[in-house]
Amino acid sequence: MNKEQIVAAEKQYYMPVFARNPIVLSYGKGPYVYDNEGNKYLDFLAGIAVNLLGHAHPKLVSAIAEQAGKLIHCSNLYYTEVQTLLAKKIAEVSGMDKVFICNSGAEANEGAMKLARKYAKKIHPDKIDIITAEHCFHGRTLATLTATAQPKYQKGFEPLPAGFKYVPFNNFSALEAAVDDQTCALMLEPVQGEGGINMPDEDYLAKVRTLCNDKKIVLIFDEIQSGMGRTGTMFACQQYGVKPDIMTVAKGLGGGVPIGAFMATNEVANVFSPGDHGTTFGGNPLVCAAANAVLAAIDEEGILSNVQTVGAYMAAALQQLKNKYPAIIQEIRGKGLMLGMQLNQPGADIVAGCLKKGLIINCTAGNVLRFVPSLNITKQHVDEFILILDSVLREKQ
Ligand SMILES: *Cc1c(COP(=O)(O)O)cnc(C)c1O
Numbered sequence: 001m002n003k004e005q006i007v008a009a010e011k012q013y014y015m016p017v018f019a020r021n022p023i024v025l026s027y028g029k030g031p032y033v034y035d036n037e038g039n040k041y042l043d044f045l046a047g048i049a050v051n052l053l054g055h056a057h058p059k060l061v062s063a064i065a066e067q068a069g070k071l072i073h074c075s076n077l078y079y080t081e082v083q084t085l086l087a088k089k090i091a092e093v094s095g096m097d098k099v100f101i102c103n104s105g106a107e108a109n110e111g112a113m114k115l116a117r118k119y120a121k122k123i124h125p126d127k128i129d130i131i132t133a134e135h136c137f138h139g140r141t142l143a144t145l146t147a148t149a150q151p152k153y154q155k156g157f158e159p160l161p162a163g164f165k166y167v168p169f170n171n172f173s174a175l176e177a178a179v180d181d182q183t184c185a186l187m188l189e190p191v192q193g194e195g196g197i198n199m200p201d202e203d204y205l206a207k208v209r210t211l212c213n214d215k216k217i218v219l220i221f222d223e224i225q226s227g228m229g230r231t232g233t234m235f236a237c238q239q240y241g242v243k244p245d246i247m248t249v250a251k252g253l254g255g256g257v258p259i260g261a262f263m264a265t266n267e268v269a270n271v272f273s274p275g276d277h278g279t280t281f282g283g284n285p286l287v288c289a290a291a292n293a294v295l296a297a298i299d300e301e302g303i304l305s306n307v308q309t310v311g312a313y314m315a316a317a318l319q320q321l322k323n324k325y326p327a328i329i330q331e332i333r334g335k336g337l338m339l340g341m342q343l344n345q346p347g348a349d350i351v352a353g354c355l356k357k358g359l360i361i362n363c364t365a366g367n368v369l370r371f372v373p374s375l376n377i378t379k380q381h382v383d384e385f386i387l388i389l390d391s392v393l394r395e396k397q
Helices: 003-013 058-070 081-094 105-123 142-147 172-178 204-215 236-240 285-300 303-324 348-356 379-396
Strands: 025-029 032-035 040-043 098-102 129-133 164-167 183-188 218-222 246-249 260-264 329-335 338-343 362-364 368-371
Touching: 040 379, 058 285, 081 098, 081 246, 081 260, 081 285, 098 105, 105 129, 105 142, 105 183, 105 218, 105 246, 105 260, 164 172, 172 204, 183 204, 204 218, 204 236, 285 303, 303 329, 303 338, 303 379, 348 362, 348 379
Parallel strands: 129 164, 129 183, 183 218, 218 246
Antiparallel strands: 025 032, 032 040, 098 260, 246 260, 329 338, 338 368, 362 368
C-alpha cells in the first residue's frame, strides 16, 4: 500500500483515538527512522522514550531472535531462567527487593496501586486514598486515568473509581494539608514527563519521603518515563537520594518490546499471596530476553555516562537557542536526555515544521517540546538536531 492508501485504510479500520503525524514509518537504524517513501528522519522522540538503544540495535535484535527460536511464551504457571534473571537484575538496579513483570506502564501502575491498597489496609482498613499530583500521567486504564490528575483524560469516562485525591506537584505544604488518616499511598513521577517535563525542587522528594514515613503512607514512584537511565542515573529518584516503597517502570525497559514492571520492598511486597495478582503475557521469555539485553547494553556500552555527557551538551545547546529566540522560548528544563522546551506559543506547528525537515520530536502539555531521544546518541546527533530545530524556530519568530 502507498501512503495515501494506508492513511485511508487506517481511518476506516482503526479506532479514531490517535492524531497521527502524516508519515508511514517502515524501518529504523540507530537514531534514524525511514518512511515508506524513502525519507530519513532523526528520531528525537524514540517511540516516546522507549527505544533506549535506538532502532535495530544488533544485541537487542539478536537477543529477541534467539529467544523467539527457543520459547516465546509459556505462561507464569512455570519458571523460566530469563524471567528470573531479569527480576534479579531489576531488583539490583532499583534497590528494591521484589519484582512483578507486566506488559505496559498503566498495568505496572495498576499493580502498584493494588499492592499499596492491600499493604495499607493491614495498617488500618480505612487507609484507601491514593494521592497523585496535578499534571501527572499514570496511564489510560480506568484507575490509572483517575490517578492521572488531568480532566482532559477523564472527561466522558465517568463514573471514575473512588479513592483518589490530587495535590499540586512540588508543593510540600499542600501535600501535608491533603494527607489524613485515610491516605494509603502517594504516587508521583519524580520528574513529570507528559505534564511538560516538570522538575521537583531539590529537597521536595526527601521531604515527601519523611512525611510518608511519619504517616505510614506508601510512597510510589512512577519512573515509567524517567527511569532506565533516561535522566543519567538508572532511576531519577536516585539523584534525589530518595527510595520509594514501590517503583514502576515500563517504556524503555524492553528497548521497544511491550514490557513493564513494578517493584517493592519486601515489607510491602510480602502482603501479596498467590492469586492476588496475575498476568497471562507479563514477563514472558521473549520480552524478558529483550529487557535483559537492554540492561546488559546499559552496562556494557557506558549508557549512563553518555546520557550525562550528551545530555549536558544538549541542554547547553538548547539554552543557546533560548537566548537566540527569547520571544518564542520561555524555559529549558529537564535532566539527562529528558529535556523540555517551554514555549510561549503552542508547539504543534514547530513539531510539524521539524518533521518536514527530517526531525521527529513531539509536543506535550500544549506548549512544551519534549526531547527524549535514544540514550546512545552522540554530540554529532545533537548538532544535527539543533541545526534543524534552529531553522524551524527562525521561520517562526
Ligand atoms: C507512558 C507513561 C505511563 C503509561 O504507560 P503505558 O505503557 O502507555 O500504559 C505511565 N506513567 C508515565 C510516567 C508514563 O510516561
